[in-house]
Amino acid sequence: MxxxxxxxxxxxxxxxxxxxxxxxxxxxxxxxxxxxxxxxxxxxxxxxxxxxxxxxxxxxxxxxxxxxxxxxxxxxxxxxxxxxxxxxxxxxxxxxxxxxxxxGFDPSKETPQPVAPLVQATSFTLKRTENTGEIVVNITPVSNFGVVHYGCVCVEGTDIVDLSIINGQLFFQGGTPPLRYDLNKSRRKVFSNLKIGVVYYFYVFVVNSVSVSPLSIPLKLMAA
Known part of the structure; x- marks a missing residue:
C-alpha cells in the first residue's frame, strides 16, 4: 500500500x-x-x-x-x-x-507506507529559559515510522482526564481549560508569555502519513 x-x-x-x-x-x-x-x-x-x-x-x-x-x-x-x-x-x-x-493542498507523490502505526510518544523534557514565563519542550526523535511531525499541547493549571486526539481533533471530559498548541514539525517547542506561578501540563504526540500517536502522559512545570 x-x-x-x-x-x-x-x-x-x-x-x-x-x-x-x-x-x-x-x-x-x-x-x-x-x-x-x-x-x-x-x-x-x-x-x-x-x-x-x-x-x-x-x-x-x-x-x-x-x-x-x-x-x-x-x-x-x-x-x-x-x-x-x-x-x-x-x-x-x-x-x-x-x-x-x-x-486545497496538493498531495505528494506516492511514498512507501511505514511498517506500523505510531505508538505513544513517551520521551520529552521541559525546561525554563532565561526569559520570564517561557518553557521549552524538547521531544526525543521517533525513528522507523517514515517522515514524522511532532506536536505539543500545553494546558494551563490542570491535568485533563482522558485527553485524546481523534481525526485530528482534541477530545476531553469536562470544561475547556486554556489550551495552547504547537503543531510545527520541529521537536523543539517554545511556549512564551505563560503566567508566572501557574503550573502547566504538557502533552506531546507524533504524526506520520498513516496515523496520529496517542497523547503522551503529561509532564508539568511551573512558569517562572
Missing amino acids: RIRFCRLNFRQFTATALDTFCELILGGLYQNAATFPAPPHSQVEFVAAKSNFINAFVEYTKYGPSKLTEFMTTYNALIAMLNSLAIYVDSVALGDASKIVLS
Whole structure:
C-alpha cells in the first residue's frame, strides 16, 4: 500500500501564487468542517495573516528595501501557519489523497507506507529559559515510522482526564481549560508569555502519513 502527504511546495511560490493558493485553502479546508472540524488556526486568523502578507508585499513593491523587514515578517508568519495547517490535514487525511485535495493542498507523490502505526510518544523534557514565563519542550526523535511531525499541547493549571486526539481533533471530559498548541514539525517547542506561578501540563504526540500517536502522559512545570 502507498500513501500521500500534503506537498509543501507553497514555500517556493511567488507572492501572487501564494495569494492564489491561500484562496484554495479558504475554499477547501475552511469550507469543509465535516471533514476538517478543528484546524489549529481559525478562518479569521488565516484571513488576517494572508491580508497582512499581501499588504506588506504591496508596500515592499512600492517602497523597496525599507519595507523588506515587514514583508519578510508577514511572509514567515503566513508560511508557519500553512505548515501547521498541512500537518493538521495530514493527521486527518492519513494518506487519503482525495481529502488532501479537498483541503486545497496538493498531495505528494506516492511514498512507501511505514511498517506500523505510531505508538505513544513517551520521551520529552521541559525546561525554563532565561526569559520570564517561557518553557521549552524538547521531544526525543521517533525513528522507523517514515517522515514524522511532532506536536505539543500545553494546558494551563490542570491535568485533563482522558485527553485524546481523534481525526485530528482534541477530545476531553469536562470544561475547556486554556489550551495552547504547537503543531510545527520541529521537536523543539517554545511556549512564551505563560503566567508566572501557574503550573502547566504538557502533552506531546507524533504524526506520520498513516496515523496520529496517542497523547503522551503529561509532564508539568511551573512558569517562572
